[in-house]
Amino acid sequence: METAPHELAVTVAITRKADPSRNAEMLAWVRAGTTLAEDFPGFLGVGWVRPAQGSTEWHMLYRFSDAAALHGWEESPQRQWWLSSAQGMVEHTRVEKRTGIEGWFDPPQEHSIDDLTPAPTPPPRWKQAVTIWVGFFPLSLLAAVTIGHLLADINVVLRTLVSTLCLTPLMTYFVLPRVTQSLQWWLQGQRAPWRR
Numbered sequence: 001m002e003t004a005p006h007e008l009a010v011t012v013a014i015t016r017k018a019d020p021s022r023n024a025e026m027l028a029w030v031r032a033g034t035t036l037a038e039d040f041p042g043f044l045g046v047g048w049v050r051p052a053q054g055s056t057e058w059h060m061l062y063r064f065s066d067a068a069a070l071h072g073w074e075e076s077p078q079r080q081w082w083l084s085s086a087q088g089m090v091e092h093t094r095v096e097k098r099t100g101i102e103g104w105f106d107p108p109q110e111h112s113i114d115d116l117t118p119a120p121t122p123p124p125r126w127k128q129a130v131t132i133w134v135g136f137f138p139l140s141l142l143a144a145v146t147i148g149h150l151l152a153d154i155n156v157v158l159r160t161l162v163s164t165l166c167l168t169p170l171m172t173y174f175v176l177p178r179v180t181q182s183l184q185w186w187l188q189g190q191r192a193p194w195r196r
Helices: 020-038 067-074 077-084 125-146 156-182
Strands: 010-018 043-049 057-064 090-098
Touching: 010 020, 010 067, 020 043, 020 057, 020 077, 057 067, 125 156
Parallel strands: none
Antiparallel strands: 010 057, 010 090, 043 057
């Protein structure tokens, strides 16, 4: 299912605690939850990581294409059954949802639940800055050419306020998601699609 340009993918980070002596049960529970989530519309990926062998903490990330798709999974009877099946074994300690700017540079990922290596690092700051500039420069130039003359006689503070109020939503919902998707290969240090 493709996400419409104005919709933002939602990433959910959850920390859960479980007794290390119940590792086999926890792995089975994790696999069951992953299998259930994969069948839901808008599902983009899931990852499970433990900081170290024998750790009580399990860090989970899952991602859906938009808030409505996430809501469909979170309110589903399948998820409620899955969560209730771990009562007495799993303690839920932290939940965090991310959309917008903090998720711009995170590609959808799926990691093996047996893989205890850390998640991939975000792109270097300079690549993030270049990517933002690639979207920001043409948008600012377009605004200067199209509405610049309308705002020319207004006080500089008010002119800046009006232009940033107009440009920020355009940048957030339309320009930057497209630019980051187009440059994902470069941000992640992969070969260009036309060179594969």
